[in-house]
Amino acid sequence: MNFNLPDAIALLARTPATLSSLLRDLPDSWTQPNEGPKTWSPYDVVGHLISGELTDWIPRARMILEHGESKPFVPFDRFAQEKNSLGKSLPQLLDEFTRLRAENLRTLDSFHLQPADLNRRGTHPQLGVVTLSELLATWAVHDLTHLHQISRTLAHQYLDAVGPWQKFLGVLRCSAHSD
Amino acid sequence: MNFNLPDAIALLARTPATLSSLLRDLPDSWTQPNEGPKTWSPYDVVGHLISGELTDWIPRARMILEHGESKPFVPFDRFAQEKNSLGKSLPQLLDEFTRLRAENLRTLDSFHLQPADLNRRGTHPQLGVVTLSELLATWAVHDLTHLHQISRTLAHQYLDAVGPWQKFLGVLRCSAHSD
Numbered sequence: 204m205n206f207n208l209p210d211a212i213a214l215l216a217r218t219p220a221t222l223s224s225l226l227r228d229l230p231d232s233w234t235q236p237n238e239g240p241k242t243w244s245p246y247d248v249v250g251h252l253i254s255g256e257l258t259d260w261i262p263r264a265r266m267i268l269e270h271g272e273s274k275p276f277v278p279f280d281r282f283a284q285e286k287n288s289l290g291k292s293l294p295q296l297l298d299e300f301t302r303l304r305a306e307n308l309r310t311l312d313s314f315h316l317q318p319a320d321l322n323r324r325g326t327h328p329q330l331g332v333v334t335l336s337e338l339l340a341t342w343a344v345h346d347l348t349h350l351h352q353i354s355r356t357l358a359h360q361y362l363d364a365v366g367p368w369q370k371f372l373g374v375l376r377c378s379a380h381s382d
Numbered sequence: 383m384n385f386n387l388p389d390a391i392a393l394l395a396r397t398p399a400t401l402s403s404l405l406r407d408l409p410d411s412w413t414q415p416n417e418g419p420k421t422w423s424p425y426d427v428v429g430h431l432i433s434g435e436l437t438d439w440i441p442r443a444r445m446i447l448e449h450g451e452s453k454p455f456v457p458f459d460r461f462a463q464e465k466n467s468l469g470k471s472l473p474q475l476l477d478e479f480t481r482l483r484a485e486n487l488r489t490l491d492s493f494h495l496q497p498a499d500l501n502r503r504g505t506h507p508q509l510g511v512v513t514l515s516e517l518l519a520t521w522a523v524h525d526l527t528h529l530h531q532i533s534r535t536l537a538h539q540y541l542d543a544v545g546p547w548q549k550f551l552g553v554l555r556c557s558a559h560s561d
Contacts, residue, residue: 204539210409214536217404224399225529230389330546337545344537344544348553350404351533357393358526360383365523366516367509374527377558 206336208316211343216308218346219301222249225353227294234293238359242380245353249296250284252349256303258283260342261310267325267335268314275326311339352380385515387495390522395487397525398480401428404532406473413472417538421559424532428475429463431528435482437462439521440489446504446514447493454505490518531559 204210226234226245237244243251263276288296314320321336358374369375383389405413405424416423422430442455467475493499500515537553548554 204411204415204543206540206543207411210411213409214412217408220403221400224403225396229396230392232383232386232389233393236383327546333545333547336543337547340540340543340545341547341551344540344547344551344553347533347537348551351530351537351553351556354526354530354533358523358530361385361519361523364383364385364515364519366512366519367506368512368516368520368523372520372523372527373558374523374530375558377530377556379552379554379556379558 206321206340208321208339211339212308212311214343215304215346218252218350219297219304221350222252222353223297223301227297233357233360236356236360238356243352243356245356246288246293246296247284248349248353248356249293249300250288250291251281252346253287253296253300253303254280254283255342255345256300256307257287260338261307263325263338264311264314264335267323267338268320270325272324272326272332275328278328351377385500385519387500387518390518391487391490393522394483394525397431397529398476398483400529401431401532402476402480406476412536412539415535415539417535422531422535424535425467425472425475426463427528427532427535428472428479429467429470430460431525432466432475432479432482433459433462434521434524435479435486436466439517440486442504442517443490443493443514446502446517447499449504451503451505451511454507457507530556 226249234245237247258277259279266274266276291299316335321334321339323335324332325335325338327333355374355377358372362369362375365372365375405428413424416426437456438458445453445455470478495514500513500518502514503511504514504517506512534553534556537551541548541554544551544554
């Protein structure tokens with residue numbers, strides 16, 4: 204499937220409601236545990252998605268549109284949520300993510316991107332030259348990689364509870380963690 | 383985390399709204415493609431979840447409560463959706479899943495399960511002796527394995543579109559498919 208801006212926006216627009224449906228008011232026994240040392244709970248993941256809205260996707264799109272390849276992106280701080288989420292409840296984080304995502308999609312719309320703009324190039328600090336369409340596709344797949352992670356992390360809590368069914372359930376064998 | 387009936391129900395009750403938030407009215411370009419031969423699209427998965435509501439979870443719980451280990455479960459037809467979904471739109475399937483899940487959770491409630499009931503045993507045609515709590519935990523994790531699959535299948539459509547970011551996105555490397 205080729206990148207297509209309306210399709211990408213359709214997915215990006217749905218993530219806040221998807222996560223709210225899944226996680227809002229779910230007992231802490233599901234949303235607070237992680238998969239072990241140096242892994243994230245569903246609560247941590249929502250904080251990380253907020254960081255992306257604040258510092259990654261739209262600021263990088265703007266960097267491509269304003270500076271092209273001349274100015275590399277600021278590296279994404281994958282641990283910013285440790286500070287940003289402090290003292291906030293999961294419903295508060297979900298509200299914040301919902302608001303920021305809506306604002307960012309309005310900003311994206313305000314760029315009035317034309318098909319040719321999608322090929323405009325920027326510089327990623329590790330990956331080198333990337334295009335605007337690759338950045339926007341990654342924004343959508345980044346949502347999906349974290350939905351994938353949240354479903355795996357929730358399932359992990361019942362690793363023993365499912366007894367012999369463990370071997371039929373792919374999610375309990377997934378080792379495809381994001382870098 | 384030990385099995386706990388209210389926690390399991392909290393998850394089971396959320397899946398229809400989660401899938402509706404993610405998939406309802408999402409363009410067909412996302413919901414119809416699969417991951418290649420013999421894999422399922424998000425549309426196929428919703429049909430499969432409907433089959434589980436019709437023939438698997440509650441009928442098996444009832445079998446444990448009424449017959450114990452004496453009568454093995456009917457094997458789960460993992461391809462029943464090929465017939466059941468025929469001619470139905472994805473929104474229709476989501477509505478059907480939502481209705482059936484709500485009915486099944488009302489039936490579960492009507493069993494008035496006591497803690498000791500959770501240890502009651504049944505016979506799985508392949509796995510042998512299983513308990514009611516293992517069956518109910520598996521019902522919840524089965525939802526999660528298919529949410530995990532749907533997020534992976536959606537992401538797969540942008541495997542090329544993300545360009546060099548591919549290597550950072552765990553969901554694009556997941557091979558943890560359910561049996």
